[in-house]
Amino acid sequence: xxxxxxxxxxxxxxxxxxxxxxxxxxxxxxxxxxxxxxxxxxxxxxxxxxxxxxxxxxxxxxxxxxxxxxxxxxxxxxxxxxxxxxxxxxxxxxxxxxxxxxxxxxxxxxxxxxxxxxxxxxxxxxxxxxxxxxxxxxxxxxxxxxxxxxxxxxxxxxxxxxxxxxxxxxxxxxxxxxxxxxxxxxxxxxxxxxxxxxxxxxxxxxxxxxxxxxxxxxxxxxxxxxxxxxxxxxxxxxxxxxxxxxxxxxxxxxxxxxxxxxxxxxxxxxxxxxxxxxxxxxxxxxxxxxxxxxxxxxxxxxxxxxxxxxxxxxxxxxxxxxxxxxxxxxxxxxxxxxxxxxxxxxxxxxxxxxxxxxxxxxxxxxxxxxxxxxxxxxxxxxxxxxxxxxxxxxxxxxxxxxxxxxxxxxxxxxxxxxxxxxxxxxxxxxxxxxxxxxxxxxxxxxxxxxxxxxxxxxxxxxxxxxxxxxxxxxxxxxxxxxxxxxxxxxxxxxxxxxxxxxxxxxxxxxxxxxxxxxxxxxxxxxxxxxxxxxxxxxxxxxxxxxxxxxxxxx
Numbered sequence: 233x234x235x236x237x238x239x240x241x242x243x244x245x246x247x248x249x250x251x252x253x254x255x256x257x258x259x260x261x262x263x264x265x266x267x268x269x270x271x272x273x274x275x276x277x278x279x280x281x282x283x284x285x286x287x288x289x290x291x292x293x294x295x296x297x298x299x300x301x302x303x304x305x306x307x308x309x310x311x312x313x314x315x316x317x318x319x320x321x322x323x324x325x326x327x328x329x330x331x332x333x334x335x336x337x338x339x340x341x342x343x344x345x346x347x348x349x350x351x352x353x354x355x356x357x358x359x360x361x362x363x364x365x366x367x368x369x370x371x372x373x374x375x376x377x378x379x380x381x382x383x384x385x386x387x388x389x390x391x392x393x394x395x396x397x398x399x400x401x402x403x404x405x406x407x408x409x410x411x412x413x414x415x416x417x418x419x420x421x422x423x424x425x426x427x428x429x430x431x432x433x434x435x436x437x438x439x440x441x442x443x444x445x446x447x448x449x450x451x452x453x454x455x456x457x458x459x460x461x462x463x464x465x466x467x468x469x470x471x472x473x474x475x476x477x478x479x480x481x482x483x484x485x486x487x488x489x490x491x492x493x494x495x496x497x498x499x500x501x502x503x504x505x506x507x508x509x510x511x512x513x514x515x516x517x518x519x520x521x522x523x524x525x526x527x528x529x530x531x532x533x534x535x536x537x538x539x540x541x542x543x544x545x546x547x548x549x550x551x552x553x554x555x556x557x558x559x560x561x562x563x564x565x566x567x568x569x570x571x572x573x574x575x576x577x578x579x580x581x582x583x584x585x586x587x588x589x590x591x592x593x594x595x596x597x598x599x600x601x602x603x604x605x606x607x608x609x610x611x612x613x614x615x616x617x618x619x620x621x622x623x624x625x626x627x628x629x630x631x632x633x634x635x636x637x638x639x640x641x642x643x644x645x646x647x648x649x650x651x652x653x654x655x656x657x658x659x660x661x662x663x664x665x666x667x668x669x670x671x672x673x674x675x676x677x678x679x680x681x682x683x684x685x686x687x688x689x690x691x692x693x694x695x696x697x698x699x700x701x702x703x704x705x706x707x708x709x710x711x712x713x714x715x716x717x718x719x720x721x722x723x724x725x726x727x728x729x730x731x732x733x734x735x736x737x738x739x740x741x742x743x744x745x746x747x748x749x750x751x752x753x754x755x756x757x758x759x760x761x762x763x764x765x766x767x768x769x770x771x772x773x774x775x776x777x778x779x780x781x782x783x784x785x786x
Contacts, residue, residue: 337372367411382428419459452694455733465736502647507541570595639781664701697729704786719783755781
């Protein structure tokens with residue numbers, strides 16, 4: 233009796249397995265199961281797939297929107313809101329994979345051009361190219377699993393300018409611009425598409441090299457535009473009086489420094505985006521990010537007074553930068569004034585979890601909130617200085633800091649200089665030049681003393697493009713500084729302006745960047761600059777800032 237029951241159960245199980253296998257194979261080929269069932273099956277990629285893409289153009293008396301039930305509009309005017317009477321937008325149709333019908337066709341290839349791509353390609357397969365407006369050509373498929381393929385287009389974006397780049401993993405920018413009528417000076421709109429699954433990102437961990445060293449490249453005031461940009465006060469001028477395109481020249485300069493200095497990290501200390509000439513700030517952000525991503529160098533940003541004067545505010549730019557590969561950037565606590573108050577911990581060499589170096593990045597905001605009493609620029613707020621004190625104390629008391637076998641170092645980066653940058657009597661000889669009056673805030677919130685009290689040996693800023701000097705400032709009340717600090721003084725340096733989209737002048741100022749070189753074996757820090765073009769090549773104004781863990785007097 234028992235054997236009969238067991239045999240029957242085995243037979244029924246085998247039959248059930250064969251039936252399920254048959255249904256699976258049948259559905260795999262002909263999709264016979266209802267969509268509700270597919271909704272519970274794992275998808276090969278998250279999100280949506282695109283089933284159609286087109287461009288709509290409208291005027292003051294016509295609409296730029298298609299049916300909201302079927303179409304989604306990419307919210308970027310292809311004319312960048314510069315058309316007197318016309319606007320144009322990219323529209324896409326998209327669906328969840330499990331909601332696809334047999335009649336739906338998934339977009340898996342896209343080209344831009346006047347001619348059918350079939351003309352230049354021999355093997356086109358079963359799917360033909362379909363024409364859409366603005367020179368778009370699509371290849372779509374209704375085959376089973378078309379939506380599962382990594383070839384399926386799952387997102388579309390719009391960037392602008394002949395120099396637009398795409399730093400996001402899995403994305404591809406099209407070589408040919410969309411074919412719409414724009415003014416000669418307007419940056420051309422270009423489609424960027426993502427194929428397949430969104431790529432997951434792992435935040436990099438900065439770490440001291442095996443030789444005990446760590447190098448930071450500080451780049452300030454890139455002033456990148458949407459499009460090529462126009463050079464301001466280029467020095468040296470372009471050969472033969474040729475037109476100087478700001479962004480390509482800026483990025484070529486920074487790229488050459490990256491290749492020669494080979495830094496372990498880049499800090500962008502504000503005004504990466506020239507808001508006035510960046511109607512699509514995303515395009516400008518992608519330009520600097522791609523420079524570092526291509527070379528596999530982590531980077532962190534803070535904001536200047538111009539970054540958020542374009543199409544994106546500080547929070548949006550920070551969110552965008554955070555979403556990119558190799559970004560160390562963070563918005564910081566919502567309870568603290570500004571966007572971008574955070575600390576980057578550089579770990580000791582090897583596999584150690586101990587911190588060797590803490591980098592404090594702070595938002596110096598923009599313009600004075602009280603112009604009647606304090607003209608000019610904004611300052612570091614009480615909430616930021618309180619946050620710095622609390623964070624520094626917490627880190628000092630953590631095992632990651634206490635158990636570090638060498639001398640731990642701390643540094644800060646800001647955009648707008650502190651008021652003490654005006655104390656020219658304390659300028660370090662041979663550290664650089666003061667070619668313009670420092671445009672520091674009129675109100676002094678006491679940040680210099682807070683930095684010194686929390687073992688920060690140096691702060692470096694941007695903002696005043698033609699200044700690249702350093703000054704060494706004592707604490708206002710040296711007797712109150714604890715003996716355990718690296719010193720009772722603070723190095724305060726300018727990076728110098730790097731971008732040709734920002735002002736230059738001042739008697740032939742050349743664009744430059746600053747390097748900070750850390751030897752954690754000796755607790756020694758050196759700084760120097762690299763200059764674009766001209767006679768000043770190689771390392772300029774080399775200075776020792778910290779030696780044996782103590783601040784050098786200058």
